[in-house]
Amino acid sequence: MIRTLYERYLLDQVNNSPEQIPEHITIILSGSDLLDQKGEDNFRSFITWCKKLGIATISAYIDVLDTKEEIQIEMTSMLTTGMQEMLRSLTDDVGFFIYDENGNLKEKREGTSLTVHISVGFGGRAEITKAINSILSDVKNGKIQPEEIDENVIESHLLVQEEPDLIIRAGGKHLSDFLLWQSAYSELYFTDVNWHDLRKIDLLRVIRDFQKRQRRFGK
Template sequence: MDLLSFGQPLYERYLSWQITRSATKIPAHVALILKEADLLEYKGIEKLLTALLTFRKFKVELVSIYVDILKADQTMKAELASTLGEQLEESFMGLPSGTGYEICGLEGEVNCSRQGKDFFVYLSLGFGGRGEITRAVISILDEVKAGRIRPEEVDEKMLESHLLVKHEPDIMIRSGGQKLSDFLVWQSVYSELYFTDVNWKDVRKIDLLRVIRDFQKRQRRYGK
C-alpha cells in the first residue's frame, strides 16, 4: 500500500522512524547553500528556522549556511548583506536555548554571535571559501613575518586552524540547481553532495528528512 496515499504527515513519520532506527550515523555537520532571493521570499527566513529546528531535532550538531549574494554592484551587495544580517539576527534570537550561532558579513567579519551547547549555526552572508582561504594565508604570512612561526612549520593543519569553519561538512545541500558554490572550498573536499531541483521556497520538512535518510544510505569513501 502506498504510504503517500495516507497524506504527507504519515510519510514524514515513516521517514522519521526510518532515520531514528537506522544504525547509520546522522550527519553531524550539514552545509546548506542558498541565494539571497531565497531569504527575501515571503516566509523565506521562517522556512530556514524550520529547517534548523528539524536538523536539531535529529541531532545534527552544526549547520553551516552560505547565502550567495548575486548582486554585482558592491554597494548594493553590502546593503543587502546588512539588511539580511539584521533580519537573521533578530530571528535567530528566537531559537531554543542551547543553540549558538555566528553570522558573518561580506568580508568574513562576525556581526553577531551567541554561545551554544548542543547545536550551532554558522551563517555567511556572501563571504565564500576562496576569500576564507586567502584570508587564512595572509594571516599565516603575517605570523611568519612577525617571527611567531617558521615557514617550515606551515602545513595543512595550520591552514585549517586559520579558517573560520574548522569542521568538514558531512553533506552539502544545494536547492534549486545542480551547481556547486564558493563555500567551504577547503573543508568540503570529501563531503557528500545533495542536489535538488526544488527551489527553497518549495522545500518541505519531508524533503529535509529525505536528505538525512539519503545520507544514511550512502557509503562514504572520503576520496578513495
Template sequence: MDLRSFAYPIYERYLTWQIAREFSNLPGHVAIILKETDLFDPEGIERLISTLSIFRKFGVQIVSIYVDILKTDPALKAEVASTLKAQLEKSFSSLPAGAGYRIYGADGEINSTVPGKDFFVYVSLGFGGRDEIMRAVLTILSKVETGTVRPEEVDEKMLESHLLVNHEPDIMIRSGGQNLSDFLVWQSVYSELYFTDVNWKDVRKVDLLRAMRDFQKRKRRYGR
C-alpha cells in the same frame, strides 16, 4: 481530496521511522547553500528557522549556511549582507536554549556571535571559500614575516585554524539548482553532495528527511 496532502504525512512518518532505525548514522554537520533572494522572501527565514529545528531534532550539532549574494559592487553587497544580518539576528533570538550562532559579513569579519552548548549555526553572508582560503594564507604569511610563525610550522592544521568554519560538513545541501557555489571549498572536499530541484521557498520537512535518509544509505569513502 488532494491525494498529495493525504500521502505526504504518511510518507513523512515513514521516513522518520526509517531514519530512527539508523539514528547513529546521521550527519553531525550539515551545510546549506542559499541565494540572497531565498531569505528576502517573506517565508524564507521562517523556513530556515524551521529547518534548523528539524536538524537539531535529528541530532545535527552544526549547520553551516552560505548565502550567495550576487551583487558584485562591494558597497551594495555589504548593504545586502547588513540587511540580512539584522533579519537573521532577530529570527535567531527564537532559537532554543543551548543553540548558538555566528554571522560573518561580506568581508569575512564576524558581525555577531552567540555561544552555544549543543547546537551551533554558522552563517556566511556572501564571503566565499576562495576568499576564505586566500585570507587565511595571507594571515599566515604575515605571521611568518613577523617571525611569530616559522615556515616549517605551516601545515594543513594551521591553515584550517584560520578558516571561518573549522569543521568539515558531512553533507552539503543545495536547493533549486545543481551548482554548489563557492562555500567551504577546503572543508567540503570529502562531503556528500545532495541536490534537489525544489526551490527553497517550497522546501518541506519531507524534503529534508529525504536528504538525511539519502545520507544514511550512502557509503562514504573519504576520497579513497
C-alpha cells in the same frame, strides 16, 4: 494524512541508523531566498528539524554574487541584519556565528545543542585567501616558522573548522565556492525543491539518501 504518514515512515527509517545521521550539514542559498518572512521562517524551521535529528552543526552560505553589483551592498546588509535578529530569537541552546562579506565576525553566541554558522557573501576562495594572509602575518611576527605550516595550521585559520558531511543546494543546479577546503570529502545533494517550498519531508529524504551512500573520503 498520507503526507504525514509518509513523513513518519521516513523519520523511522532515518532514526533506525542514528550513527549515520550527518553531524554537520551545509545549506547553500541565494540572497533572494531569505529576503522575505517566509524564507526566514523556513530557515528557523530547518534549524528546528536539524536540532531534533541530533545534527550538531549547520553552516549556511547566502550567495549574493548573482545579484547586480549596485544592490549587493544593500542586500548583504539586509540579510546580515535579518539573520542576526532571527538567530537571536532562537532558544539559548542554539549557538551561532555570523560573518559578513569580508569574513568578519559580526556576532556570536555559544550554544549547547546545535551551532549555526552564517556566511553572507563570503565564499571559500576569500576564506582561504584570508587564512593565508593571517598565517603570513603570524610568520612575520615570529608566532610560527614557515616549516611549521601544515594542514592543521591552515585549518586553524579558517572561519569554519568543522568539515561538512553533507552539502545541500536548495533549488539550484550548481554549487558555490563555500567551504572549499573543508568540503573535500563532503557528500553533495541538489534538491529539485526551491527553498520556500522545502519541507521537513524533503530534508528527511536527503538524509535517507545520505545514509544509503558509501562514503570513501577520497579513497
